[in-house]
Amino acid sequence: MNDAQHITDQQSGENATGIWRFAKWLPAVPSNQRITLGEGNTPLVASRSLGKELGLSALHFKLEGANPTGSYKDRISALGVSLALTKGKVGCIGTSSGNAGASAAAYAARAGIPYYLYVLENILQAKMVQAALHKASITRIQGFGVSAEIGDRVFEWIEEQAKERNLETMITAYKYNANAMEAVKTISFELAQQLAFCPAPDAVFIPVGGGGLYAGISNGFRHLRQLGRIDSIPQLAAVQSAGCSNIVRAWTNGEAVPAPGDSTSMISGLQVPNPPDGERVLESLISKEGFGVSVSDSDVWYWQERLAAQEGIWCEPAAALSLAGVAEAVKDGRLKAGSSAVCILTGAGYKDGERAVAMAGVQENIPLVDINRLEN
Ligand SMILES: *Cc1c(COP(=O)(O)O)cnc(C)c1O
Numbered sequence: 508m509n510d511a512q513h514i515t516d517q518q519s520g521e522n523a524t525g526i527w528r529f530a531k532w533l534p535a536v537p538s539n540q541r542i543t544l545g546e547g548n549t550p551l552v553a554s555r556s557l558g559k560e561l562g563l564s565a566l567h568f569k570l571e572g573a574n575p576t577g578s579y580k581d582r583i584s585a586l587g588v589s590l591a592l593t594k595g596k597v598g599c600i601g602t603s604s605g606n607a608g609a610s611a612a613a614y615a616a617r618a619g620i621p622y623y624l625y626v627l628e629n630i631l632q633a634k635m636v637q638a639a640l641h642k643a644s645i646t647r648i649q650g651f652g653v654s655a656e657i658g659d660r661v662f663e664w665i666e667e668q669a670k671e672r673n674l675e676t677m678i679t680a681y682k683y684n685a686n687a688m689e690a691v692k693t694i695s696f697e698l699a700q701q702l703a704f705c706p707a708p709d710a711v712f713i714p715v716g717g718g719g720l721y722a723g724i725s726n727g728f729r730h731l732r733q734l735g736r737i738d739s740i741p742q743l744a745a746v747q748s749a750g751c752s753n754i755v756r757a758w759t760n761g762e763a764v765p766a767p768g769d770s771t772s773m774i775s776g777l778q779v780p781n782p783p784d785g786e787r788v789l790e791s792l793i794s795k796e797g798f799g800v801s802v803s804d805s806d807v808w809y810w811q812e813r814l815a816a817q818e819g820i821w822c823e824p825a826a827a828l829s830l831a832g833v834a835e836a837v838k839d840g841r842l843k844a845g846s847s848a849v850c851i852l853t854g855a856g857y858k859d860g861e862r863a864v865a866m867a868g869v870q871e872n873i874p875l876v877d878i879n880r881l882e883n
Contacts, residue, residue, distance in 0.1 A: 524543050524545050524548075525543035525544070525545050525546045525547050525548070525582075525585055526543070526546060526547045526582050526585050526586060526690050526693045527541050527543060527585075528547070528548070528693075529692075529693050529696050532692070532696070532730065533586060533689050533690060533692075533693075534586070534590060534686045534689055535593075536586070536589045536590060536592075536593050537593065540589055540592045540593050541585075541589050542585055542588050542589045542592070542614055542617055542618045543585055544575035544576075544581065544585070544613065544614065544617060545575060546574050546575055546581035546582050546584075546585050547574070547581075547582055547585075547693050547697065548697065549569060549570050549571050549573045549574060549579075549697070550569075550570045550573055551567050551568070551569050551570070551697070551698065551701040551702070551849070552567065552568050552570065552818075552820075553565065553566070553567055553568075554566035554567065554568065554818060555817075555818060556817050556818065557813060557814070557817055557818060557830070558848075561833060561834060561837050562837060562844040562845070563833075563837070563842070563844075563845070563846055563847060563848055564845050564846065564847050565708070565847035565848075566833065566847070566848050566849075566850070567702070567708065567847075567848075567849045567850070568814075568818070568820060568830075568849075568850050568852050569694065569697075569698065569849060569850065569851050569852060570820065570822075570852055571694075571826070571851060571852055571853045571854060572821075572822050572823070572826065572852060572853075572854050572855030572856065572858075573855075574610075575613065576606075576609050576610045576613045576637060577606070577609070577637075577854055577855035577857065577858055578606040578609075578610060578823075578853055578854035578855065578858065579691070579694065579720065579851070579853050579854070580606045580607045580609075580610035580611075580679060581610045581613075581614070582690040582691060582693055582694070583607070583610070583679050583684075583687050583688060583690045583691060584607070584610040584611045584613070584614040584615075584677070584687075585614060585690060586686070586687045586689065586690035587599070587611065587614070587675060587677050587684060587686075587687030587690075588611065588614040588615055588617075588618045588620070588675070588677075589618075590675065590686055590687060591618070591620065591674075591675030592618055592620070594675065595673075596620070596673055596674055596675040597620065597621075597672070597673050597674065598615070598620045598621040598622060598623065598672075598674050598675070599611055599615050599620065599621070599622045599623070599674060599675045599676075599677045600622070600623040600624075600625075600665055600668055600669050600672070600674040600675070600676060600677065601622075601623075601624060601625070601665065601676060601677030601678050601679075602624070602625045602626065602651070602661055602662065602665060602678055603624060603625075603626055603627075603634075603638075603679075604626070604627050604630070604634075604652060604716070604775060604776050604777075604778060604779070605626070605627075605630055605631050605634030605635070605775050605776060605858070606634060606776060606853075606854055606858065607677065607678075607679045608624045608626060608634065608635070608637075608638045608643065608645070609634050609635075609637035609638045609641075611624070611638075611643075611677045612624065612637065612638040612639075612640075612641035612642070612643035613637070613641045615641070615643070616641040616642060621644065622638075622641075622643045622644070622677070623643070623644050623646075623668075623674070624638055624643045624644065624645045624646070625645075625646050625647075625648055625651070625661060625665065626645060626646070626647050626648070626651070627647070627648070627651045627652030627653075627778065628647055628648065628649050628650060628651055628652060628653065629652060629653075629778075630647060630652075630775075631775045631858070631859060631861070632860075632861075633857065633858060633859065633860045633861075634775070634858060648661055652770065652778045652779075652780075653769060653770060653778070653780070654769060654780065655767035655768070655769060655780040655781040656767075656781075658779070658780060658781040659781050662678060662683060662781075662783065665678065665683075666683065678783070679717070679719050680717045680718070680719040680783035680784045681719055681722050681723075681783075681784050681787060682783040682784055683783060688719055688722070688723050689723070689726075690723075691719065691720060691722075691723020691724060691726070691727065692723055692724075692726050692727030692730055693727070694723070694724055694727060694851065695723075695724050695726075695727025695728045695730070695731060696727060696731065698711070698849065699728075699731055699736060699737055702849075707737065707739060707741055708741045708847045708848055708849045709741060709742060709842070709846040709847050709848060710741055710742040710743070710744050710797075710836070710842060710846065710847075710848045710849075711724065711741045711742070711743055711744065711848070711849045711851065712744045712746055712800075712829040712830070712832045712833050712836075712848060712849065712850045712851065713743060713744060713745060713746065713829060713851050714746055714747075714776075714777065714825055714826065714828040714829050714832075714851065714853050715745045715746060715747050715754055715755075715777075715782070715788060716747075716751075716776055716777040716778070716779040716782065716825070717779045717782045717783050717784055717785075718745075718754060718782045718783070718784030718785050718787055718788040719783070719784045720851070720853065721743065721745050721784070721787075721788045721791070722784045722787040722788060722791070724743065724851070725740075725743055725787075725791045725796060725797075728740040728741070728743075740796060741849070742796070742797050742798065743791060743796055743797035744797055744798055744799075744800055744829075744832055744833075744836060745758075745788050745791075745792060745797060745798070745799045745800070746799075746800045746801070746802060746828050746829055746831070746832030746835075747777070747799070747800070747801045747802075747828075748772035748774050748777045748801070748802065748803075748804055748807065748828060749772075749801045749802060749803050749804070750770060750771040750772030750773070750774075750803075750804060751768075751770035751771070751772040751777055751778055751779060751780060752801040753765040753766055753767065753768045753780070753782065753785065754782055754785045754788050754789060754792075754799065755799035755800065755801045756768075756801075757785070757789055758789055758792045758793070758798075758799040759799065762789075763786065763789055763790075763793065764785070764786055764789070765782055765785035765786070765789065767780055767781050768780060772804055773804050774804055774807060774824045774825050774828070775823070775824070775825060775858070775859055776823070776824075776825035776853070776854065777825050777828065798836075798841055800832040800835050800836055800841075801835075802828065802831040802832055802834075802835050804824075806831045806834070806835070807824050807827050807828050807831045808824060808827075808862070808866070809831070810827045810830040810831040810834060811823075811824050811826075811827035811830075811856075811862075811866065812866055813830075814827060814830055814852075815856070815866070820852065821855070821856030821857075821863070822852040822853075822854060822855060822856050823853075823854040823855060823856055823857075823858040823859045823862075824859055824862055825853055825854055826851075826852040826853040826854045826855075827852070829850035829851050829852065829853070830850050830852075832850075833848050833850060
C-alpha cells in the first residue's frame with residue numbers, strides 16, 4: 508500500500524472537505540454544487556485490549572459514528588443530494604431503517620430541498636427525531652422491515668414516484684442508486700491511506716443489511732487495485748445478524764441469489780429481509796473475495812458492551828456486529844491467531860438510546876448518597 512497516502516484529490520484544492528477530497532474518483536459534480544457537512548475522514552483507531560484477547564496481531568476500528576449525523580450514510584447523502592442538485596431535481600425521496608433517513612434529511616436541509624421519507628413500521632424513535640428535526644416529511648409503512656414482499660413493493664413505488672415528481676431516489680443500495688453509492692468507496696480509500704504504514708489487514712469485517720455498504724467497500728478496493736495503488740485486497744467478511752441472514756445463508760448453501768426470508772432480528776439497520784444488493788455481496792463471496800459470518804443478536808449486544816467498557820468506543824448494535832463477526836471468525840478458525848483485522852463501526856451509540864439505557868443500567872446501578880455519609 509506504499510502509494511496509498513497520495514490518493515487524495517489535490518485538484519479539488521485545499522478546501523476540499525468530506526468525501527470531496529476524492530472527487531476525481533466519484534461521479535462528476537461541479538464544485539459549486541457539492542454539499543458537505545464534513546463527512547468522512549473518520550478515525551481509524553487501534554484496539555488496545557480486545558484484539559490481543561482475541562489472539563490477533565492487530566485490530567483496528569473505523570469510527571463511522573464520527574460522521575456528522577452519526578453513521579457512514581453521510582458519505583452517500585453528501586453525494587446523492589449533490590447529484591440531485593446537479594440534475595435539477597426538485598427534492599429527494601427515499602426509504603430508511605433510520606440512519607439513511609436521518610442523514611439524507613440533514614443533507615437535504617443543507618441543500619435547501621425537500622425530502623420525503625418512508626420508514627419501517629418499527630423505526631427507532633431516536634433516528635426519526637433526527638430526520639424530523641431536519642424537517643423531513645416522514646411516513647411509516649405497515650409491515651415494512653418485517654415482510655420481504657412489502658419491502659420490494661415499497662422500493663418499486665418510491666422509484667415510480669421519483670420519476671413522476673422529478674425527485675432524486677435516496678435508497679442506499681446500488682440496485683436503486685448506484686451513482687450515490689459510489690461514495691461508499693471513500694471508506695476503502697481512507698483505509699488504504701490510514702493503513703499505508705502498516706501491513707494491509709488480513710480481513711475487513713463489514714456489517715451487512717441490504718449489502719450496499721459491503722458492495723461499496725469491495726468496489727473501492729477493486730478501484731484502488733485497478734489504479735495500482737494497492738496490490739492485494741483484504742478478505743472482506745460479510746457479517747449478518749442470524750435473525751436476518753439470507754445472504755450468508757445463500758453463500759453457505761452455494762446459492763447465487765439470497766432467498767427472501769422474514770426478519771426476526773431486533774437490531775435496527777439490519778432488518779432487511781429483501782437485501783437489494785444481496786447478489787452483489789454473494790458475487791464477491793463466491794469469487795473468494797471474502798466470507799460470510801452470522802452472529803446472534805445477543806452476541807452483538809455482548810460485544811457492543813465490551814467495546815464501550817474496554818476500548819472507550821460507544822457504537823450502535825448494527826456497528827458492533829462487525830466485532831461480533833471477528834469473535835465468531837476467530838472461534839470457528841476462519842481468522843487465524845496472529846491475523847490482523849479491521850472492523851467497520853458503522854454508526855454511533857446514541858442512535859439506539861433504548862439499548863444504551865438497558866446496557867448501562869443507569870437508574871438501578873448508580874447509588875445516591877448523602878454528602879455527610881461520604882465525609883464520615
Ligand atoms: C445502513 C447501515 C448498515 C447496513 O448497511 P447495508 O448497506 O444496508 O448493508 C449497518 N450499520 C449501520 C449503522 C447502518 O446505518
